[in-house]
Amino acid sequence: MGMTGIEIFKLLPKTNCGECGAPTCLAFAMNLASGKAELDQCPYVSEETKKILAEQSAPPIRTVNIGTGDYAIEVGGELVQFRHEKTFNNPTGIGCLITSDEDDASIQGKIERFKALQFERVGVMMRPELFALLDKSNDPANFKAFVEKIMGMTDASLILMSPNPQVMEAALEVAKDRKPLIYAVTMKNGPKMAPLAKKYGCPVVARGDGQLDTVIKITQNLLKMEIKDVVIDTGARDLKTQFTHNVMIRRAALVDRFRPLGFPTIVFANEMASSLEEETLVAATFIAKYGGIVILSDLQPHSVYPLLLQRLNIFTDPQRPMTTEPGIYPINNPDENSPVLVTCNFSLTYFIVSGEIEACRQPAWLLVKDTEGLSVMTAWAAGKFSGEDVGMFVKKCGIGDKIKHKSIVIPGYAAAISGELEEELGGWNVVVGPREASQIPKFLKVFKPE
Numbered sequence: 313m314g315m316t317g318i319e320i321f322k323l324l325p326k327t328n329c330g331e332c333g334a335p336t337c338l339a340f341a342m343n344l345a346s347g348k349a350e351l352d353q354c355p356y357v358s359e360e361t362k363k364i365l366a367e368q369s370a371p372p373i374r375t376v377n378i379g380t381g382d383y384a385i386e387v388g389g390e391l392v393q394f395r396h397e398k399t400f401n402n403p404t405g406i407g408c409l410i411t412s413d414e415d416d417a418s419i420q421g422k423i424e425r426f427k428a429l430q431f432e433r434v435g436v437m438m439r440p441e442l443f444a445l446l447d448k449s450n451d452p453a454n455f456k457a458f459v460e461k462i463m464g465m466t467d468a469s470l471i472l473m474s475p476n477p478q479v480m481e482a483a484l485e486v487a488k489d490r491k492p493l494i495y496a497v498t499m500k501n502g503p504k505m506a507p508l509a510k511k512y513g514c515p516v517v518a519r520g521d522g523q524l525d526t527v528i529k530i531t532q533n534l535l536k537m538e539i540k541d542v543v544i545d546t547g548a549r550d551l552k553t554q555f556t557h558n559v560m561i562r563r564a565a566l567v568d569r570f571r572p573l574g575f576p577t578i579v580f581a582n583e584m585a586s587s588l589e590e591e592t593l594v595a596a597t598f599i600a601k602y603g604g605i606v607i608l609s610d611l612q613p614h615s616v617y618p619l620l621l622q623r624l625n626i627f628t629d630p631q632r633p634m635t636t637e638p639g640i641y642p643i644n645n646p647d648e649n650s651p652v653l654v655t656c657n658f659s660l661t662y663f664i665v666s667g668e669i670e671a672c673r674q675p676a677w678l679l680v681k682d683t684e685g686l687s688v689m690t691a692w693a694a695g696k697f698s699g700e701d702v703g704m705f706v707k708k709c710g711i712g713d714k715i716k717h718k719s720i721v722i723p724g725y726a727a728a729i730s731g732e733l734e735e736e737l738g739g740w741n742v743v744v745g746p747r748e749a750s751q752i753p754k755f756l757k758v759f760k761p762e
């Protein structure tokens with residue numbers, strides 16, 4: 313929230329009725345300012361006040377939604393300059409260019425690779441999300457047919473690219489329900505192109521001529537027209553200038569709260585390189601440095617996979633370990649005689665352990681205990697994987713109803729809890745398993761629960 317408690321208080325009804333749960337309007341204002349209350353809790357706030365507070369509490373970089381369905385993305389919405397300050401929120405969208413004069417084999421290849429490039433890693437689906445469709449015909453009917461054709465081939469989110477408002481409108485008529493990104497409003501076509509964003513309810517790119525001043529004028533005009541879902545392309549097409557622009561835009565938005573630059577950016581890596589390898593490096597630079605969307609000329613596994621992985625690393629909250637839902641995980645169709653293993657809910661541990669069990673084809677029950685995303689050893693050291701804790705979890709999770717035996721295998725790194733766990737479970741056989749997950753298949757081959 314950008315406003316102080318006192319500033320918010322001045323906008324409230326000041327009747328101290330208490331219906332919001334706070335004893336006074338001032339207390340409620342203070343709660344709002346510190347993020348402990350929601351404005352909706354006061355039924356008497358005027359529409360005008362709601363508007364002011366919504367604007368003030370909005371992120372300094374606007375969150376822009378593009379697309380619908382599985383491939384919909386949110387870009388922008390960032391709150392910090394550097395990832396180590398807190399976290400980056402919305403991953404850079406990765407897209408591929410298709411031009412309207414491209415031959416069918418090339419288009420088919422890009423779409424097939426787009427569909428194939430889907431990777432699941434530590435429970436997160438990684439894939440590109442967008443196609444940027446560039447008109448080369450300057451003919452409304454031609455571009456409309458081209459966009460329709462691509463929409464019939466993929467559910468990807470779309471960027472529609474034409475400087476001609478008539479051509480753009482023809483494409484929007486068929487694609488509007490996909491909420492495509494309109495590319496682009498310029499100084500020249502603004503009066504005719506900008507209203508299309510309002511008419512069709514789609515986000516729009518403000519495209520400059522390589523100068524930040526120009527893009528500022530365009531976004532100011534868009535803001536005057538109450539068009540807020542904007543993405544910035546400064547028009548720079550060399551790495552150094554684009555990099556400088558991205559840093560300046562982020563600083564201006566976050567530090568100076570300069571609204572005309574408070575938008576995510578789009579970067580055309582395909583226009584800044586002479587090979588796919590170079591393009592990949594350019595894209596990597598702007599995934600790290602503030603690109604809301606990066607566009608490539610093609611989607612090749614050796615280029616896209618490292619970019620997806622880099623994106624996953626950069627946009628994972630460093631303060632919040634990745635976690636798996638605690639509970640009972642049946643692996644390889646276990647039955648009442650199958651062994652029971654317990655581990656923590658740090659995603660990496662879960663996926664490694666479950667992967668090893670799956671791969672060795674031994675049926676087993678894997679119990680995943682909530683350790684707030686800490687690994688086994690760290691959780692044990694922090695008192696979140698003690699014998700008492702694990703015992704209580706085993707009793708509560710309901711595994712006793714699924715098995716006939718009373719044996720449980722604990723990770724080798726948590727051997728110290730075996731005595732306490734035996735005491736907590738009373739009558740169970742606690743077996744210390746391997747330290748390393750890679751040893752689990754060998755262990756399960758000979759282990760017989762009692």
Ligand code: SF4
Nearest residue numbers: 328329330332337354
């Ligand atoms: Fe004040 Fe609204 Fe809370 Fe009543 S409900 S005390 S008017 S903030």
